[in-house]
Amino acid sequence: MKKIILASAALAVSATFAIAQDKTIRMGTEGAYPPYNFINDAGEVDGFERELGDELCKRAELTCEWVKNDWDSIIPNLVSGNYDTIMAGMSITDERDEVIDFTQDYFPPTESAYVAAAEGVDVKEAIVAAQTATIQAGYIAESGATLVEFATPEETVAAVRNGEADAVFADRDYLVPLVEASNGELVFVGEDVALGGGIGMGLRESDTELKEKFDAVITEMKADGSLNTLLKKWFGDETATY
Amino acid sequence: MFSYCTDPSTLGGLTWLSCFLTTGVHLSFYLSFLKVLGLLAVTAPVALAFGFLGAMAARASFAPLSWLGKGYIAIVRGVPDIAFFLFFVIALDQLFEYTRHRILCPDWDQPVRQGNDFIVCQAAKLPLGSSPEWMHETYAFGLAVITFAIVFGAFAANVLFGAMRAVPRAQLETGEAYGMTQRQTFWRILVPQMWVFALPGLSNLWMVLIKATPLLFLLGIEDIVYWARELGGTKTSKFTSYPHGDWRMWYFLALLIFYLLMTKVSETLLGRLMARLTLGQATAGGEAQRKAA
Amino acid sequence: MSCIDTIQSYAFRSLGFGERLLPRSDFTLCEQVTLIGSGMIWNIYFGVFALLTGFFMATALAVAKASPRAALRKPAEWFIFLFRGSPLFIQFFFAYFLFLSLKSSYPFFGNFTAAWLGALIVLFLNTAAYSAEIFYGALQSIPKGDTEAADAYGMSGWPRFRRIVWPTMLRLAWPAYTNEAIFLFHATTLVFFSGFPAWQQRGDALYYASYFADKTFNPFVPYPILAGYFILLTLVIVSLFGLVNRHLNRHLPANTRPRLKMRMNLIR
Structure with a gap:
């Protein structure tokens, strides 16, 4: 039909x-x-x-x-x-x-990646920021980590910078330029995850x-x-x- | 904008800032202020008209019409405006297109809803698929105006309904005693006198309308808040000639000043209008004015 | 999963009890109604506490604004102007930034960046400003005879305020204050929408409604459910405030009692 x-x-x-x-x-x-x-x-x-x-x-x-x-x-x-x-x-x-x-x-x-303010964050236990209603947010909710959702991708990265979250989980390609421009303030942690x-x-x-x-x-x-x-x-x- | 702006990375201080603040995106930002002011200017009278119709319906002696008016006021007022905006524009758009579809394409035999898709014939599209971008923007703007007007019209109807009842009964009776018909008393006695009672409520409504403009982005209009968020966010050198950190604080500060200024100006103007309307009215304020003069 | 099971797993999901994971496929109407209802807990929490605390601050502010002493009047005027003159979401934004920077220097502010405290403070200040303006207006319209009678009885200071001025002010302000309460509850939907982050998918009614709208790609089911809840809530508020109104006006002859009209006076 x-x-x-x-x-x-x-x-x-x-x-x-x-x-x-x-x-x-x-x-x-x-x-x-x-x-x-x-x-x-x-x-x-x-x-x-x-x-x-x-x-x-x-x-x-x-x-x-x-x-x-x-x-x-x-x-x-x-x-x-x-x-x-x-x-x-x-x-x-x-x-x-x-x-x-x-x-x-x-x-x-695409690979999604974790970015944190310092090495050695255990991404399965940590507080992880993600944008509301993305596949990344859904993945974190299931992974066992504590999920914090922000309305925009901008705010998720800001949350790591100001210590509200231990790590941010987003598309790797979105994070690469930010990590490069941060002068070592932000680093990739954990393993990349293929989503979608x-x-x-x-x-x-x-x-x-x-x-x-x-x-x-x-x-x-x-x-x-x-x-x-x-x-x-x-x-x-x-x-x-x- | 300026000739020295070709390579911003070599500039510093104020020259850099002058280039930064005149980029194309910033011009769109400034334009959005006009957009918001324009929307306010158009919405206010339309909402007032909706309110007037709503109030007239609510006090009609024909019961179903009165229920309709009262239902409109109660339902729209009971719902947070944000929840309304999130689905209403799409519904309104589909309603318009469906109506046009039924009129313009009577021999169309496909269902309009196919699974999740909403499909009308090309001729019923609003605006037409071939129309230029500005038509689409104007249409979106129009939809936003109607949505705002429906929501705020319910509040205005509520205020006007109260104001119509606040006009002293004796005034209307005098009209009737002079042999005026009901229609005449309504238009010649009630309507001119109700404004002074409605104005405090309407001025507050206006203040609320000003502060509801951040919700415009939900309706598909790129308003000042959208641009402030967009411009204030961190920019890396790869995608712009003007990289900067998280500057949302400063952009929101500018918005704050804009809103406070709007409030101040509106308060002053409405205060004057109130003084003008009070003149010669049978209220405490009118009495005070009479004594002072 | 039957509807009873759904209610058991999700009725208190917004507080962190029950199923950890939100439904992810085959969304039933029951799930949507339950979860959005669960989110209403937060809207009611924010509304009730902001209203209760804001009431006292509003009274103080109104009295300060009506004071002849500039040192009291000016700060109150500015506070009211600032909070009534700016959109709530900008207030949320600045408050969140402020709490973040305070938190980094003083551990005392640890909880302030969480919505349950931070957003509550903003809503408290906001409703205090709006209610203060209503109360101020009422203070201005207290019949002169009432205060003159108080003076004649030799009342002054606190007893005069508590027994004469304050009850009359409340009585006059009550209809407008009812509207303020309704709009405060509506404003609580902004908390997670543009203000504070949601932790572990614990959010308010709008948060869950937009969750479902996003997953089902159909805004025409969850948002009307949300609207229905709010209409119910509004009816409850109106009847509760109506009871108080009756109590406040109980000394007046029945035909002069002001009916609680849904008149809008001061909203955000």
């Missing part, structure tokens, strides 16, 4: 696409998660996903524009049709996959045609190595590539 609905939906969508070729694809992002996406000095969305997204749109011959949305309501707004894709460093998880569709990953499965299934572009489940288009160009960029060039540019030479 569900297949029939999906197939007919696909037909309907492709029919409307034929009519409205000039439809702009609106790309939703958070704009607060460097290096994936952030607001640059000029006030525009910038970062790895901006550059990748623009390239994908160019190859797929789509007109795209970027929209910022609060992280908490980013999925409800997608399914409600306020924008058409999400590129916001969003890991592909089973929970999310039930509600929206993902393209194949454009960033290999890589980062992909989120789309509405009914938007199968758009998903296929983006999937095709991601495959193309993976094959010709241009995705790897972008990954190295934004995440350094040691980052995992395809």
